[in-house]
Amino acid sequence: MSRLSIDFCGVAFKNPVIPASGTFGYGREYEQFYPLSKLGGISVKGTTLNRREGNPGPRVAETPSGMLNSVGLQNGGVKKFLEYEMPNLVTKDTRIIANIAGATVDECAELAAMLEGSAVDLIELNISCPNVKAGGAAFGTDCTIAGQVTRAVKDATSKPLMVKLSPNVTSITDIAKSVEANGADAVSLINTLLGMRIDIKTGRPILKNNVGGLSGPAVFPVAVRMVWQVANAVKIPVMGMGGVATWEDAVEIMMAGASAVQVGAAIFNDPYAPIKIIDGLEQYCIDNNIDNISQIVGTVKPW
Amino acid sequence: MYKQGKFIIAEKKAIAKGIFDMTVLCPEIAAETMPGQFAQVAAEGFFLRRPISICEVDKDKGTIRLVFEVRGHGTEKISQLAKGGLVDVIAPLGKGFTVLEKGKKAICIGGGIGTPPMVEIAKQYGENATVISGFRNAQAVILQDDFKSNGNRTILCTDDGTAGLKGFVTDALTSELAKEKPDIIYACGPMMMLKNVTKIAADNGIYCEVSLEQRMACGVGACLVCVCRTVKNGEEFNSHVCKDGPVFDSKEVVFE
Numbered sequence: 001m002s003r004l005s006i007d008f009c010g011v012a013f014k015n016p017v018i019p020a021s022g023t024f025g026y027g028r029e030y031e032q033f034y035p036l037s038k039l040g041g042i043s044v045k046g047t048t049l050n051r052r053e054g055n056p057g058p059r060v061a062e063t064p065s066g067m068l069n070s071v072g073l074q075n076g077g078v079k080k081f082l083e084y085e086m087p088n089l090v091t092k093d094t095r096i097i098a099n100i101a102g103a104t105v106d107e108c109a110e111l112a113a114m115l116e117g118s119a120v121d122l123i124e125l126n127i128s129c130p131n132v133k134a135g136g137a138a139f140g141t142d143c144t145i146a147g148q149v150t151r152a153v154k155d156a157t158s159k160p161l162m163v164k165l166s167p168n169v170t171s172i173t174d175i176a177k178s179v180e181a182n183g184a185d186a187v188s189l190i191n192t193l194l195g196m197r198i199d200i201k202t203g204r205p206i207l208k209n210n211v212g213g214l215s216g217p218a219v220f221p222v223a224v225r226m227v228w229q230v231a232n233a234v235k236i237p238v239m240g241m242g243g244v245a246t247w248e249d250a251v252e253i254m255m256a257g258a259s260a261v262q263v264g265a266a267i268f269n270d271p272y273a274p275i276k277i278i279d280g281l282e283q284y285c286i287d288n289n290i291d292n293i294s295q296i297v298g299t300v301k302p303w
Numbered sequence: 304m305y306k307q308g309k310f311i312i313a314e315k316k317a318i319a320k321g322i323f324d325m326t327v328l329c330p331e332i333a334a335e336t337m338p339g340q341f342a343q344v345a346a347e348g349f350f351l352r353r354p355i356s357i358c359e360v361d362k363d364k365g366t367i368r369l370v371f372e373v374r375g376h377g378t379e380k381i382s383q384l385a386k387g388g389l390v391d392v393i394a395p396l397g398k399g400f401t402v403l404e405k406g407k408k409a410i411c412i413g414g415g416i417g418t419p420p421m422v423e424i425a426k427q428y429g430e431n432a433t434v435i436s437g438f439r440n441a442q443a444v445i446l447q448d449d450f451k452s453n454g455n456r457t458i459l460c461t462d463d464g465t466a467g468l469k470g471f472v473t474d475a476l477t478s479e480l481a482k483e484k485p486d487i488i489y490a491c492g493p494m495m496m497l498k499n500v501t502k503i504a505a506d507n508g509i510y511c512e513v514s515l516e517q518r519m520a521c522g523v524g525a526c527l528v529c530v531c532r533t534v535k536n537g538e539e540f541n542s543h544v545c546k547d548g549p550v551f552d553s554k555e556v557v558f559e
Contacts (some may be wrong), residue, residue, distance in 0.1 A: 022526065022527075023521070023525065025524065025525035025526075025527075028524075029305070029521070029523040029524045029525045029546070030523070030525065032304050032305045032523075033305060033307065045435055045527075053541050054527065054530065054541060055530075056530070056532075057517060057518070057528070057529070057530040057531065058517065058518045058528075058531035059518075059527070059529075059530055060351075060518045060520050060526075060528035060529070061518070062349065062350055062351045062377070063350070064530060065348075065350055066350055067350055067520060069520070069526070069528055071526070071527050071528055074527050074530075074541060133527055204517075210529070216350050217350075226357055265350070265520070266523075267521070268350075268351060268352070268520045268521045268522075268526060269345065269350060269351065269352060270307075271305075271307055271393065271523070272307065
């Protein structure tokens with residue numbers, strides 16, 4: 001067993017570094033920079049039942065140490081994912097995390113059911129997209145509904161189920177406990193924080209959607225805090241994300257309680273960010289005589 | 304193939320107020336760059352890269368040339384990079400212009416900072432290209448000598464008539480078309496200009512390609528933020544400027 005290999009709710013990952021949903025497409029673009037087999041896995045672009053056109057542009061605004069996006073789950077729908085993306089992804093020797101987002105509870109269950117029999121390793125149920133009118137964060141900000149949708153999806157699939165949580169809530173631990181009680185095998189957090197920028201020359205919001213999700217290093221401390229709180233509140237494993245840009249960030253969020261790490265917006269600035277993080281974690285283990293990276297998970301010693 | 308790296312700045316100068324001309328030594332990128340493609344340039348201290356069109360490629364010297372306007376703090380930071388220093392670039396990106404076979408005639412239209420990508424495409428046509436450029440005034444005029452050394456015929460327009468013809472590039476295009484119709488029209492500039500060029504090209508039955516601009520994040524086609532409305536076979540849908548473009552068949556662009 002190598003220093004970086006991990007078991008995450010029954011799925012063996014060669015390393016704990018995974019590009020985050022919506023930042024990496026289906027890997028086709030970044031494969032031009034490096035082989036996808038170097039990655040622990042890929043969390044693919046959020047997939048819906050039918051094709052979605054997403055929101056009108058502009059869909060991006062830069063912020064101090066980060067960015068807002070309002071893409072709105074533009075994707076080709078689950079059939080295209082299964083017929084066009086999966087046959088390519090299965091040849092890449094990396095774990096495939098299917099990120100699914102439904103507008104209704106039934107739609108989420110139907111999506112999960114459609115992935116039965118596919119080579120998807122893990123389902124990531126997105127109940128936290130801030131850019132869609134139905135489903136998304138409307139599911140992820142209410143304990144009861146979050147629990148209901150988790151249960152419906154769990155009943156529809158034999159695959160391990162990870163639920164992606166929204167940070168735009170009063171108590172993320174309550175949501176995490178609710179999805180755990182309803183069968184989630186893991187949670188991933190944090191999705192983006194809702195934000196807004198205004199062009200002071202025009203008096204108009206930069207995003208055509210007015211508001212959007214904040215990501216990048218700006219949200220990292222919030223992510224560390226929430227991962228720490230959630231990891232202490234549930235028994236299921238946590239996949240940590242939110243502004244992770246360096247291997248030091250990865251170590252930090254793992255110490256807070258994340259068993260694995262997703263890397264998102266950092267890739268836009270540096271396509272090699274996930275690779276540099278993997279290499280950095282390997283060296284960190286060597287330098288600190290750590291046999292396996294899992295040994296650092298949740299080791300923060302709070303005051 | 305996309306390439307990312309830090310490359311030496313071989314030349315850098317201002318060519319008009321707030322407009323900079325940077326030549327970057329990056330042979331592996333230069334070898335693969337096609338006219339109309341762009342680069343994602345890192346601005347130190349800023350989270351997102353800035354998309355900048357590639358003005359010219361010298362495959363022998365292994366250089367690409369970036370001509371850009373300071374639009375905000377990020378491009379200002381890039382403009383402060385000095386000759387001999389390093390610039391962090393991802394390139395070549397996007398779908399460039401279609402280059403027709405030798406002997407075909409082209410009209411290349413650049414409006415303001417939409418002018419730079421016309422240098423490399425006009426070069427492919429030499430004396431068979433007419434370049435129509437439009438600027439606000441004489442102080443804003445750039446790249447006319449580059450077109451002349453390409454062997455291109457140039458028509459210069461300014462909004463206030465302080466250099467060249469007084470008027471818009473579309474006026475010059477209309478009078479050119481009355482004399483002779485080219486095989487292809489290329490255009491880059493403000494959306495209103497592109498919309499009008501598209502209409503004129505369609506009315507004259509000439510194939511036209513336009514290069515679009517949008518706020519970007521990844522620049523490679525993964526994040527889907529740089530959306531533009533397009534139409535094919537009567538169906539409207541969202542395309543992405545970074546990967547489906549920046550160059551589009553003008554008939555496929557939905558102008559608001």
